Amino acid sequence: xxxxxxxxxxxxxxxxxxVGERLTVSSPQGRFVEGAAxxxxxxxxxxxxxxxxxxxxxxxxxxxxxxxxxxxxxxFGGDSTFxxxxxxxxxxRVGEQEIADGGMSDGGTDDGGEAAYAGPPPPVxxxxxxxxxxxxxxxxxxxxxxxxxxxxEVEAVLARLGPDPLATAQPSQEPGEEFARRLARRRxxxxxLLMDQSVIAGIGNVYRAELLFRARLDPATPGSSLGRExxxxxxxxxxxxxxxxxxxxxxxxxxPSFWSFPAGELPLLRxxxxxxxRHGEPCRVCTRTVLLADEAGRKLYWCPGCQAL
DNA sequence: TTTGGATGTAAAC
DNA sequence: TTTACCTCCAAAC
Numbered sequence: 384x385x386x387x388x389x390x391x392x393x394x395x396x397x398x399x400x401x402v403g404e405r406l407t408v409s410s411p412q413g414r415f416v417e418g419a420a421x422x423x424x425x426x427x428x429x430x431x432x433x434x435x436x437x438x439x440x441x442x443x444x445x446x447x448x449x450x451x452x453x454x455x456x457x458x459f460g461g462d463s464t465f466x467x468x469x470x471x472x473x474x475x476r477v478g479e480q481e482i483a484d485g486g487m488s489d490g491g492t493d494d495g496g497e498a499a500y501a502g503p504p505p506p507v508x509x510x511x512x513x514x515x516x517x518x519x520x521x522x523x524x525x526x527x528x529x530x531x532x533x534x535x536e537v538e539a540v541l542a543r544l545g546p547d548p549l550a551t552a553q554p555s556q557e558p559g560e561e562f563a564r565r566l567a568r569r570r571x572x573x574x575x576l577l578m579d580q581s582v583i584a585g586i587g588n589v590y591r592a593e594l595l596f597r598a599r600l601d602p603a604t605p606g607s608s609l610g611r612e613x614x615x616x617x618x619x620x621x622x623x624x625x626x627x628x629x630x631x632x633x634x635x636x637x638x639p640s641f642w643s644f645p646a647g648e649l650p651l652l653r654x655x656x657x658x659x660x661r662h663g664e665p666c667r668v669c670t671r672t673v674l675l676a677d678e679a680g681r682k683l684y685w686c687p688g689c690q691a692l
Numbered sequence: 693t694t695t696g697g698a699t700g701t702a703a704a705c
Numbered sequence: 706t707t708t709a710c711c712t713c714c715a716a717a718c
Contacts, residue, residue, distance in 0.1 A: 580701090
């Protein structure tokens with residue numbers, strides 16, 4: 384699954400390419416026919432993300448609310464003027480980058496620049512929603528939530544979410560302070576609180592493990608025992624880490640000094656993480672064996688040497 | 693060809 | 706705490 388950085392990339396992509404355009408909305412798969420009909424023919428006015436939730440705001444006060452869940456993804460393409468043909472969402476391989484190419488993608492004809500755009504290609508697989516503008520298209524498949532929402536319904540979703548490290552337009556210090564307050568109230572282990580979207584929105588299993596390692600925090604540490612300083616530091620690191628993911632389209636949490644690859648390039652897959660999916664291997668820092676445990680149904684990775692209480 | 697995960701969540705027990 | 710959702714891909718038969 385796409386963690387918060389992917390959803391913010393999606394919001395940016397929709398803003399860049401589709402906001403201001405009148406869209407045709409359909410459901411080739413057939414599971415969203417009624418919702419698609421409500422939105423079909425309206426202009427897209429906004430695209431915003433909070434945590435892992437995506438809201439596409441159409442004229443007339445209706446939004447398309449999407450949560451990709453574990454395996455949802457959006458694919459984009461269009462004619463030669465379309466920017467940002469790509470695939471953003473559930474990666475098929477660990478560490479996969481979310482950009483295919485920067486320009487033309489197969490839109491029907493392929494005999495050079497003079498060919499007229501024939502519209503989106505026939506849908507491949509189970510396309511829940513297809514959005515199409517004059518020059519491009521976006522396909523959604525596999526989402527856990529795909530619904531038409533009114534403004535009050537959008538507000539209700541936002542109201543149950545904690546602060547988002549990638550949210551812009553928030554007062555600089557306040558979101559971190561809010562995160563610290565939410566941690567302070569709970570004796571639940573920090574490894575569980577980081578995955579709780581009402582405590583902090585946008586963290587998933589990769590960032591959870593990696594942020595805990597970077598903070599050298601024992602995953603079992605109760606939220607209430609972190610204290611304000613460590614909570615604010617954890618928030619600040621989340622802002623940095625997710626910010627890099629937003630920029631790169633890939634989760635890379637290791638310091639470049641750990642990359643066995645020329646400077647200036649993103650690291651090889653195996654160099655991108657400290658502990659995520661590295662159980663049984665030696666810790667990059669202390670050489671102790673990285674451990675794996677089942678934590679509330681999700682896999683938790685940590686180093687017992689670096690992350691001691 | 694079948695199986696089993698995967699960067700997730702909510703509903704059912 | 707477990708199951709169901711729902712899609713694709715890679716690894717195991």
